[in-house]
Amino acid sequence: MNDQNQGARMGRHITARILSAMGSRGSLVRLLVVSIAIVITFSALAPTSFLTVGNFEFLAQATPEVALLSLGISLAMLAGGIDLSVVAIANLAGIASGLVMVTPIGATGGGLALAILLGVAVAVVCGVINGTLIAGLRVPPILATLGTSQLYGGIGLVLSGGTAVSALPTAFTDFANITFAGVPLIFLLTLLLAGLVAFVVTATPVGVRIRLLGANAVAAEYSGISARRVTISTYALTGGLAGVAGLIISSRASSADTNYGSSYILLGIVVAVLAGVNPDGGHITITGVIVAAIALQTLSTGLTAVGVSSDVVSIAQGAFLIAMLAVNVYGGQVVPLFRRRRFRRAVEPAPA
Amino acid sequence: MKSLLSTHPRIRRAIGNQEVLLLVIALVIVGAVSVRNPGFLGVDTLFNILTSALVPFIFGIGVTLVLIAGGIDVSFLTVGIFAAYLSCRLFPQADGAPGALLSIAVAVGVGVLLGLVNAVVVLGARLSTLIATLATSAIFLGALFAFIGGTVISDIPHGLVGMNSVSLVRIPLANGGTTRLSALVIIGVVLAVLVALFLRRTIAGRWVFAVGGDEEAARRVGIPIRATRVLVFAIAGGIAGLAGIVQVAQSGRADPTTFIGGELNVIAAVVLGGALITGGRGRVRGTLLGVIVIQIINSALIPLGIPAIWQQAVIGLLLILGVSLQTIANRVRPIRAILAPPASSVPIGETV
Numbered sequence: 001m002n003d004q005n006q007g008a009r010m011g012r013h014i015t016a017r018i019l020s021a022m023g024s025r026g027s028l029v030r031l032l033v034v035s036i037a038i039v040i041t042f043s044a045l046a047p048t049s050f051l052t053v054g055n056f057e058f059l060a061q062a063t064p065e066v067a068l069l070s071l072g073i074s075l076a077m078l079a080g081g082i083d084l085s086v087v088a089i090a091n092l093a094g095i096a097s098g099l100v101m102v103t104p105i106g107a108t109g110g111g112l113a114l115a116i117l118l119g120v121a122v123a124v125v126c127g128v129i130n131g132t133l134i135a136g137l138r139v140p141p142i143l144a145t146l147g148t149s150q151l152y153g154g155i156g157l158v159l160s161g162g163t164a165v166s167a168l169p170t171a172f173t174d175f176a177n178i179t180f181a182g183v184p185l186i187f188l189l190t191l192l193l194a195g196l197v198a199f200v201v202t203a204t205p206v207g208v209r210i211r212l213l214g215a216n217a218v219a220a221e222y223s224g225i226s227a228r229r230v231t232i233s234t235y236a237l238t239g240g241l242a243g244v245a246g247l248i249i250s251s252r253a254s255s256a257d258t259n260y261g262s263s264y265i266l267l268g269i270v271v272a273v274l275a276g277v278n279p280d281g282g283h284i285t286i287t288g289v290i291v292a293a294i295a296l297q298t299l300s301t302g303l304t305a306v307g308v309s310s311d312v313v314s315i316a317q318g319a320f321l322i323a324m325l326a327v328n329v330y331g332g333q334v335v336p337l338f339r340r341r342r343f344r345r346a347v348e349p350a351p352a
Numbered sequence: 353m354k355s356l357l358s359t360h361p362r363i364r365r366a367i368g369n370q371e372v373l374l375l376v377i378a379l380v381i382v383g384a385v386s387v388r389n390p391g392f393l394g395v396d397t398l399f400n401i402l403t404s405a406l407v408p409f410i411f412g413i414g415v416t417l418v419l420i421a422g423g424i425d426v427s428f429l430t431v432g433i434f435a436a437y438l439s440c441r442l443f444p445q446a447d448g449a450p451g452a453l454l455s456i457a458v459a460v461g462v463g464v465l466l467g468l469v470n471a472v473v474v475l476g477a478r479l480s481t482l483i484a485t486l487a488t489s490a491i492f493l494g495a496l497f498a499f500i501g502g503t504v505i506s507d508i509p510h511g512l513v514g515m516n517s518v519s520l521v522r523i524p525l526a527n528g529g530t531t532r533l534s535a536l537v538i539i540g541v542v543l544a545v546l547v548a549l550f551l552r553r554t555i556a557g558r559w560v561f562a563v564g565g566d567e568e569a570a571r572r573v574g575i576p577i578r579a580t581r582v583l584v585f586a587i588a589g590g591i592a593g594l595a596g597i598v599q600v601a602q603s604g605r606a607d608p609t610t611f612i613g614g615e616l617n618v619i620a621a622v623v624l625g626g627a628l629i630t631g632g633r634g635r636v637r638g639t640l641l642g643v644i645v646i647q648i649i650n651s652a653l654i655p656l657g658i659p660a661i662w663q664q665a666v667i668g669l670l671l672i673l674g675v676s677l678q679t680i681a682n683r684v685r686p687i688r689a690i691l692a693p694p695a696s697s698v699p700i701g702e703t704v
Contacts, residue, residue: 154665
């Protein structure tokens with residue numbers, strides 16, 4: 001009897017855990033509905049160009065950088081901040097490692113590994129600088145990362161001399177094309193990193209602290225959490241993710257430049273909000289971020305398959321963001337209107 | 353450092369007052385360049401700086417308004433070029449002084465409309481102004497390219513050309529040439545005076561400060577928060593449209609790509625000028641100083657022997673320095689008991 005009770009409780013507990021990991025407020029359900037709607041729409045509109053193996057391969061190739069940058073922005077949002085410098089960090093990491101790769105050292109296998117490590121290290125340092133400005137000097141996150149994005153972009157410009165760092169070793173540029181059973185390695189790598197981030201956020205002490213800090217900074221401070229250390233590690237993690245994204249970008253583009261991915265800031269915020277990450281902090285869903293990144297990438301490849309220009313794609317992304325936020329705000333008021341009428345008869349006076 | 357700051361209110365205020373800091377920076381830079389290159393110090397350089405500062409200054413006034421009201425707008429450049437481009441497309445034949453006025457009026461009108469769109473999105477979807485204006489700016493720019501046109505108009509309305517060619521001052525130079533200041537500068541001066549008077553002397557202007565300083569307090573004294581926000585976005589949109597058309601008049605061409613990616617430079621100037629990112633503080637005078645200092649830096653880099661490629665990094669660093677000083681100066685302000693007599697060196701009613 002007792003065992004059974006405990007078993008049932010465990011079951012309920014696990015279900016609750018899974019549900020909360022999927023995101024409250026039905027955000028994941030909503031997201032899945034939107035994603036499936038996108039796929040169905042474009043399959044119907046452009047079956048010959050959208051429903052092709054080549055298109056899905058492209059999708060799997062193009063999603064990782066967006067997903068990793070969005071994951072970075074989502075983490076910063078989880079801690080109650082925002083990081084507008086992720087694209088600048090990504091490009092700086094790409095340029096830094098690219099500059100090592102084009103030297104004679106970079107031609108060797110060890111040199112290549114060193115270059116990649118350097119790129120990620122640079123990105124983490126950039127993240128630590130962001131975190132220090134935000135937590136140490138209490139600069140508002142928007143401003144701090146606006147400033148550092150200018151700074152990192154400027155440093156990247158100086159390092160690269162204003163031109164793209166090209167002629168990267170083929171061992172590096174081929175990396176983006178490696179596939180396992182048709183799935184690009186970079187896509188699997190992204191899933192692995194997302195899993196790692198999910199583990200850190202849900203199951204490690206630092207993850208719990210990040211969530212608590214984002215949910216209620218005052219309460220976090222009173223429970224003895226060092227806001228400074230937690231914030232710095234959050235932005236360092238964000239920086240590291242941006243660095244990997246930067247390496248993937250330069251591997252795919254076969255060069256590194258300060259101009260790549262300037263539209264990814266908006267896209268990353270759209271993905272985070274669509275996924276149900278609370279911009280005010282405290283709530284994240286890693287699965288949601290990955291699904292949302294795939295959904296938005298599908299939206300843009302779908303629109304391209306239908307034959308519209310990239311300008312319309314950017315209109316669609318902006319409108320999409322506003323629409324999703326409107327759903328967030330007003331959805332809760334509209335949905336009850338469509339519930340079945342209940343208990344009305346008892347209250348209403350009987351018709352004469 | 354800390355004890356020095358807290359014991360000498362005068363020093364603390366001087367550091368907290370970014371206008372003083374900016375003046376010092378400007379003087380140091382001008383001094384340094386003049387030592388290396390005596391020709392730098394002259395009417396010619398002054399006119400160049402004023403001319404290149406005009407458009408960022410007008411944009412900056414709009415940004416200042418939004419910042420004071422407690423928001424951050426990143427769509428202003430898109431609004432500006434959208435309005436100016438549309439004005440040139442709608443009335444390409446506008447000639448003479450009435451034509452110039454027509455071009456300007458149309459641009460301002462379109463700017464106000466786009467500002468109202470911003471207001472609707474911000475208030476309707478209840479989102480942070482940063483996210484909302486990121487979305488609307490993607491939509492505006494996409495719509496400009498997709499539906500209005502993406503080609504450069506090199507034959508702009510003659511009225512605008514005529515306006516730019518009117519000289520306010522014309523001074524002969526030592527080398528036989530002449531230097532001149534276009535009458536367009538008058539627009540900047542008039543606008544600055546008008547906005548400063550609006551902010552300081554009108555009821556609505558004080559509401560803007562109240563709403564940005566403490567929204568809840570403003571609500572409780574009965575200030576119409578939403579109406580104030582809508583007003584601010586409408587005015588800021590109109591100012592952005594004006595800045596866009598002045599840019600077109602100045603450069604003699606309407607190029608939809610002119611401003612892409614330049615938002616940070618303007619926001620940097622405004623924040624350097626002392627406007628508080630969290631709202632409730634800012635002044636036109638500070639914005640003017642911020643814009644001028646950035647222009648001085650831009651024009652001083654090359655005479656100082658620093659490659660132009662460093663410009664972005666230097667501005668980023670300066671922005672970070674500016675906001676850090678702002679936050680530090682705010683934080684070390686000593687907390688005085690409410691009942692204690694005011695410190696003699698701080699006049700009553702003065703805010704730090």
